[in-house]
Amino acid sequence: MADCLFCSIVDHEIPSDVIYEDDMIIAFNDIAPQAPVHFLVVPKKHIASLDEATEEDKELISHIMLKIPELVKEQGVENGYRVVINTGEDGDQTVKHLHFHILGKRKMTWPPG
Ligand code: AMP
Ligand code: ZN
Numbered sequence: 001m002a003d004c005l006f007c008s009i010v011d012h013e014i015p016s017d018v019i020y021e022d023d024m025i026i027a028f029n030d031i032a033p034q035a036p037v038h039f040l041v042v043p044k045k046h047i048a049s050l051d052e053a054t055e056e057d058k059e060l061i062s063h064i065m066l067k068i069p070e071l072v073k074e075q076g077v078e079n080g081y082r083v084v085i086n087t088g089e090d091g092d093q094t095v096k097h098l099h100f101h102i103l104g105k106r107k108m109t110w111p112p113g
Contacts, residue, residue: 001046006097010044020071024063027071036105037075041068047098050087068102077104084112 001007008014009028016028019039030038043060047053053061072081081104086093 001097004046004097005095006042006099007046010042019075020067024060025067027067030101034101035103035108037072037077037081038101038103039071039075041071041100041102043098048096049093049098050085053098064100068100072102072104075104080104082108 005014009016010026016026016031018026018028020027020041023044025041025043027039027041030040041064043057043064045057045060047057068083081102084101084103085091085098086101
């Protein structure tokens with residue numbers, strides 16, 4: 001998808017601090033971390049947001065969800081973490097390519113801001 005930041009990262013046109021990659025997904029550290037560990041898991045397929053995911057994306061999304069605990073352990077997170085999918089305007093989604101935030105190594109609060 002032209003003019004999509006995360007598609008450019010997926011294509012390695014824009015450099016990122018990659019921690020994991022396979023044929024379906026890429027994971028890289030967030031450029032503006034909100035916790036000592038803060039990385040993003042991004043499907044290689046351009047899906048604008050969770051709202052645009054379909055039945056066709058079932059395998060991809062379950063792959064992401066099952067990969068997250070593995071990546072978290074590799075990053076040395078041992079005491080819990082938070083997974084966030086900002087979606088749409090009220091969700092404060094700024095990059096219109098589906099991504100999962102993983103935050104760890106600090107105590108989170110609830111409700112979120
Ligand atoms: P969201 O607000 O949920 O759409 O999240 C977008 C996230 O992408 C933010 O946490 C940004 O800090 C992060 N981000 C933006 N540009 C980059 C980049 N070039 N490399 C890594 N993370 C980025
Ligand atoms: Zn994209």
